[in-house]
Amino acid sequence: MLVIAHRGARETHPENTLLAFEQALAGGATAIELDIHQHHGELWVIHDSWVNRTTNGSGPLNWFSLEKLKKLDAGQGEHIPTLKETFQSLSGRCALNIELKGMDDMALLLEHLDYAITHCQFSNEQLLVSSFNHHWLAELNRLRPATKIAALTANKPIGLCQFAEQLNAYSINVDIDVVDSEMVQDAKMRGLKVFVYTVNRPQDWQRLHNMGVDGVFCDAPSNAVDYFSPNTVQRPFWP
Secondary structure, three states, X not given: OEEEEXXXXXXXXXXXXXXXXXXXXXXXXXXXXXXXXXEOOEEEEOOOOEOOOOOOOOOEHHXXXXXXXXXXXXXXXXXXXXXHHHHHHHOOOOEEEEXXXXXXXXXXXXXXXXXXXXXXXXXXXXXXXEEOOHHHHHHHHHHOOOOEEEEEEOXXXXXXXXHXXXXXXXXXXXXXXXXXXXXXXXXXXXXXXXXXXXXXXXHHHHHHHHHOOOEEEEOOHHHHHHHHOOOOOOXXXXX
């Protein structure tokens, strides 16, 4: 079972910050999920389109200049990192699930993925791009079919995982409240990996493991790493 740090070690450290990512790695996680919004030609690692919940600021991202965004306190002295800063900091040490939350320019994302590979010691196999916006995923697949994509869903569609297969997805990333054995088996039949969010209880880790799920997103990833060790070898690549 792959343990994926959900926004880093967000249970103990400010989510989507370099500190949270480092703590996740220190706790044994080898895969990290983060979220990005595009603003002023830059990709910012933040979950919400407003800064209120995760910083000392107030208002939507587009109210802030680049300089003012950089001055916001995201907790414990951290700031909102850019995606390039994150690539530089992590330097190929883990697999990354980059969730697209707000995008205007797919070419900008492709530029960043190239930067991660050419300047930050990442390989293409370590990078996975996910979104609930499946139109963005389809466009990314058209422009860069070698990039792994993950179709996010909080539903159990009538066609089960057919939509992800049609997108040429690598995985389906599905809500714990809707995933079941039928969905997992259908995904496997279609050649899809199954990653489930957000899973923080040992009983659920074991249930999903028995179901054949490939990975779980956790807010306290070190707990899940400890639970599955030594039976699971964590590697900094997507399985």
